[in-house]
Amino acid sequence: METALQRAKELVGRMTLAEKCSQMRYNAPAIERLGVPAYNWWNEALHGVARAGAATVFPQAIGMAASFNAPLLHKVATAISDEARAKYNQYKRFGETKIYQGLTFWSPNINIFRDPRWGRGHETYGEDPYLTGRMGTAFVKGMQGDDPRYRKVDATLKHFAVHSGPEGLRHSFDARPTERDLRETYLWAFKYCVDHAKPAAVMGAYNRVNGEPACASQQLLQDILYGEWGFDGYVVSDCGAINDINAHHHVTETQAESSALAVRKGCALNCGSAYAALLAAVDAGLIDEETITHAVEKLFESRFKLGMFDEDCPYDSIPYDVVECDEHLSLSRRMAQESIVLLKNDGILPLKKEMNVAVIGPNADDHSVLLGNYNGTPSRDYTILRGIQDAAQGKVLYARGCHIFKDGVGDWEEHPLNEAIIAAQHSDVVVLCLGLNPSMEGEEEDAYNGDMSGDKSTLCLPKSQLKLFEALKELKTPIVLVNVTGSSVDLRPFVDDCRAVVQLFYPGAEGGNALADVLYGAVSPSGRLPITFYKGDEQLGEFTDYNMDGRTYRYMHEKPLYPFGYGLSYTNFAYENVTRTETEVRLTVRNTGSMDAWRSVLAFLRDGQEAGVNGRLAGFEKVFVPAGQAKEVRIELCPEVLALFREGADLELCLDTLD
């Protein structure tokens, strides 16, 4: 049987140069004489099939990272690709698929969450390369499936590389990382995923790296991705990024030059319209037809692998019924449960069901915080308020309390503060839902705060929320803080006066139910922070500085408020018989408390002699341990992490967090 590449070469061999060039744009037109339907390569599925109508909306990527449960993420990605195929199977019956209705997904985002102010950080798996690599691999494999002949959908690693804000500068920024940071931080998870998951595609970033536009970089694409790593897929540009090469990076002068440069460096597909100039670029001698032919062959190899030209692809029979099926909704709820991180608990949690609860705050009944960004549309969702209402047996009072960021109240506007006080006075406990929302931390165009585009200018929560808290803490009613964000914020003003603090990353459509499951003790929280919770702005360097020194748990100089890996449980665990070899850690995890619970065990390694590095996460596993029982756990130590240490170094093992 011919390989997909052979079939692609045969097909592309019958195309004119103009036809070939046309297929290198994301909105590839039909070539009717060759039986090639129009196809739009742009599709999104960061945490569920996105922008294609109703779909199961799983927790935002940062929340799924907090689960530290790679097998569970693999199940999630399998569910997502099932829904993607089910949708495609219907959409293709219209003769062509429009944007967001195809099979080539521009997920996951495996950039390192270098700085907590980056608005798109919640799209990532956090600040650690190994965690990112593990989760990225689980996601890509779940998306792409395991059929020997066909790929279920294409997954795309993005944004390659050294991409983490500022959003406002992304079209012209030149990131100049040290060689060590480039390899240890910015490229590490990309290589891990290329090696372990064989992703179909990689997306080039907007920015330059060491002077070269990422989508047209000799170093990144030719030397490293295709050369060193032997990547065998295709590269797609970020949207409009080819035009940026001339318009904003000023590396070239025309779209023809930009396009020729990008294709020559290995970027086969253009999101945007710059490649409309490719034909002229060939005429002008800026690029030869053979290079174009090769690029188009890689693109059609992928379409053949996806079964787009075949009748026997097993994924064609996935029925529409799987979209938002009960199994997927349960999976979303479970992933949301496991994404919740308990940061403080003086024993007030779990709540007693018969308590009267005041659910207060601008995020208590907000639908947008369930969704994060790059999201689908749930046909049913559960806000925090709704989840608590459905779980509670006592009276539930709701009060918004304040605007999420607007301080002060206009003359003719509603005054929400006193209602919050009244609600608290009439309740046994306050569940206070503060934080941000996806319009406050997002992408370039999401900017609510002007010059900062989608980025945060500070880790402080808005003053409106601080004022609400100041008023509530004066009352006698105990406060459980639920901080709903996709990133680290400054929690210092709240922690001491709250009886419990829960971190809820944008939790998906089942978010309110999952939170209620945790608040009322149907499940024990088991999430761990995939990012450092800094004390505040004073622990951050310049946002534009890509030097990792002082950033993230690996390179911080000071103590944070809550470290990477932090997360409490309702039960107690003892680690027994911890042993370590070159390649693995083994231990017995004993649940010494009274509640069944999941437990992630994190294995960090530390070389006390290595300057500037506090240690590195080298392995983790998650295990379910019923109350009073024990489980044997084997944690594989990642060879690629071990390789980062000095040869022969005397490595210290730290479990769960670096001390």
Next chain:
Amino acid sequence: METALQRAKELVGRMTLAEKCSQMRYNAPAIERLGVPAYNWWNEALHGVARAGAATVFPQAIGMAASFNAPLLHKVATAISDEARAKYNQYKRFGETKIYQGLTFWSPNINIFRDPRWGRGHETYGEDPYLTGRMGTAFVKGMQGDDPRYRKVDATLKHFAVHSGPEGLRHSFDARPTERDLRETYLWAFKYCVDHAKPAAVMGAYNRVNGEPACASQQLLQDILYGEWGFDGYVVSDCGAINDINAHHHVTETQAESSALAVRKGCALNCGSAYAALLAAVDAGLIDEETITHAVEKLFESRFKLGMFDEDCPYDSIPYDVVECDEHLSLSRRMAQESIVLLKNDGILPLKKEMNVAVIGPNADDHSVLLGNYNGTPSRDYTILRGIQDAAQGKVLYARGCHIFKDGVGDWEEHPLNEAIIAAQHSDVVVLCLGLNPSMEGEEEDAYNGDMSGDKSTLCLPKSQLKLFEALKELKTPIVLVNVTGSSVDLRPFVDDCRAVVQLFYPGAEGGNALADVLYGAVSPSGRLPITFYKGDEQLGEFTDYNMDGRTYRYMHEKPLYPFGYGLSYTNFAYENVTRTETEVRLTVRNTGSMDAWRSVLAFLRDGQEAGVNGRLAGFEKVFVPAGQAKEVRIELCPEVLALFREGADLELCLDTLD
């Protein structure tokens, strides 16, 4: 015991002129030496306590009018005033009440819905003066309570008078109705409510009437309201309306002149800040202190009647628990059920529960359409989709289908149409939820459509929705159209190709449940149109023309698509033994079908000799008739309506609609 007015005179007698003037602004400051707390007179409760946090949100006024159930509206208003008092009892403990936290409510809006393009029409009880008068009276009495000494809350009739758009011109418009239209249409319900409900207050409109600003009108306030009608309450200006007198009507030159003029004509309270100039106006000799004193006495009479200075007001003990209590939520659901108007049904309704349903359209899962405007915040709501999901036993698929008004889809935007087709293809029936939303028909500042401010430029639904419908009607799946609007729109493009058409006025927080109750036959629909559903724009005159000729069922020249009073049932009724006297109609209403149902019986009178008038609604009653049973109904014919006919005219009785 001293009367409230005596106590007011005594208190006001101790005020300085400056203090008195200060009390005539809506945000009246405290007078500490006299024990008078600050009080903000501005409060809203059009269909539930509004802008004061969580509250039971009942259907929008136009929907409550469609119930033709005045006793039920009285219950609703009683629930609203219970919640208002419960909230006030808490808010006042903070020492002062802020805007929307008091007891003086600027509801109901009893303007006549003269033209379907008026954006605020859904705040009204529709196009008929008698229906408006009956519903307004039920509302005011429910709000104000029946305590012999204390008034529960103040209700305010607005906007006095001849006020129904255009929103964009409201600050400068001069309405010049004929004397007949003034009396028969624009003032009729105001007089009816003043006579029958004794409202605490009347709000002057923004516009001029016959050249005089409504808030400072000799004719409207002095001659008619206080003079002819003997109104004994206070008049408040619409917000900013006093400043309009000089700034936009150019009737005066300064705020001092405007304020003096308004107070002299009888407008005691200023929403806005113009009355800050009152003190200067006295100095300038534009108004004397005695007139001011009298106005302030009327205001404090009201505050005394509300029990604000007493300890023994029975309403002070209404507990916070009543807010959104189960009884009120049930009442909201019932009112929403009764507000639903069935316009067409070929027998497909009620739906079988086991059917697979595609719930499609931009209003299917929209929260804002539940609320209308001047609304509170439900702590739990049910969109159409949610209501159907909770009631259905078959599979429910959701697809938005199109943007509510934006035609076309941007290059990088989601394409929602094909999903709707897929959903329809996978279902037994489509529930198609089209219409408008409160940002598309609203107040001056709600304008989504530029120059039209909150008004509609056309009765046509947006092209985006027509395209969705065109695509769906080609399929085999039967369509039930749910038109969600607060006003009449052009339904002609839809009716023939839909198996059923349901009119859902903005239905409140329980709207989705109530609609599902009707769709699945838990209750039979019993609403009737409180407005004419015109065929389309060609049946409308100039929007700015306040002549009623050709407008509404009373004066139309042509046949509409659905007449005022129209509304189908799931059961059949026979009217037997209809008899009529000078003062009443009696009949037997027999339910000859197989389903218990409510039935409104409307009694119109027509004088075949009267030029230009098709007839007038003169009475209505609503009755519950179990299947197979009959009920005797007595409909009182309103003397004030009868008085509009020629003496000795030979009046014909028409039941339910004018033929």
